[in-house]
Amino acid sequence: MTAPSASPLLAIRNLRAAYGKIEALKGVDLDIKAGEIVALIGANGAGKSTLMMTIFGKPRARAGEIRFDGRDITDVPTHQIARLRIAQAPEGRRIFPRMSVAENLQMGADATECSEADRAAGLERVLSLFPRLKERMTQRGGTLSGGEQQMLAIGRALMSRPRLLMLDEPSLGLAPLIARQIFDAIRTLNRQDGLTVLIVEQNANHALRLAHRGYVMVNGLITLSGTGAELLQRPEIRAAYLEGGRRG
Incomplete structure (x- = not known):
């Protein structure tokens, strides 16, 4: 893997977002350094996809800050965010x-x-x-x-x-061989091109093995973080996302 830089390319602080009266993000803090692959795992409905969409400006953050390469993009329109070379492959492909x-x-x-x-x-x-x-x-x-x-x-x-590629459930519904090709492509982009990647993935085992670091999201909050290898060894992660099957 490409060695990440010291300072974050993407920095998120106390981020809150909601759909009407339902608060989906309840104060999220997250950093991604240039050259990193960062995995975000959690159960369905934890807020993972909402975090990606809020980074991209839809829905708008209700509070907190999103900074990309030092620039505050919290209130920047979606089309301008794309021009900063942030790209997303959304869940469901679209x-x-x-x-x-x-x-x-x-x-x-x-x-x-x-x-x-x-x-x-x-x-x-x-x-x-x-x-x-x-x-x-x-x-x-x-x-x-x-x-x-x-x-x-x-x-x-x-x-x-892109300078930052966000992938939402890239292996969802795919045969294992095709999913492996997708993960191999992500690894190649990081190693050869130095591409920074944020990946939300139902297959926590593959995602954490691929990633430099990972975050665990529960009910709109980050509850754990660490290197991919560290999270893979934590008993609560194994019980919730690995040994019991793919759950988020």
Whole structure:
């Protein structure tokens, strides 16, 4: 893995967010250093996806602060956050089913107004990671298999040449072999490109083995943190997320 830098690329302090009267984030503190893979695990409904969406500006934070590379982005509109080279592959993939693979990838580049050189380099990198997409460039996204759609969702995010890539449940619903390919691609991006990654993942075992560090979220709060190896050895983590099956 790429060695992370000393200061955080993303710093979150006392972050609160809600859906109407339901408070989903209740004062979250979290740091991600440049060059790190950070895993966020927890049960369904713990607030993991809400945290990712709040970083991206939807929903808006009710309190607290989000800083990216030293800049306060707590109240920055979503389209401007994307231009800072923060990209997300959301849960459920959310590709454009009627657009071709090539058009879906183009949408990722358009989000950050990439130069032609960046577009070309981004496309080359995506197709080197996911050669199956190269065979399907003219095929509509909605006709791809689940694994191919996940590759496309990640590829679309990578087309913006992000500094921070956020992945929400990238292995959800995938066959073990395809899930392994996705995790291998994330590891390659970190080791070879130095890409910083925040990953929310139902498979806590794979996520913590992949990550430099991890956080555990329970009911809208961070309750534990440590290196991936440390969390894997904690008995409460093993009981809740490993030995009893994949639960969040």
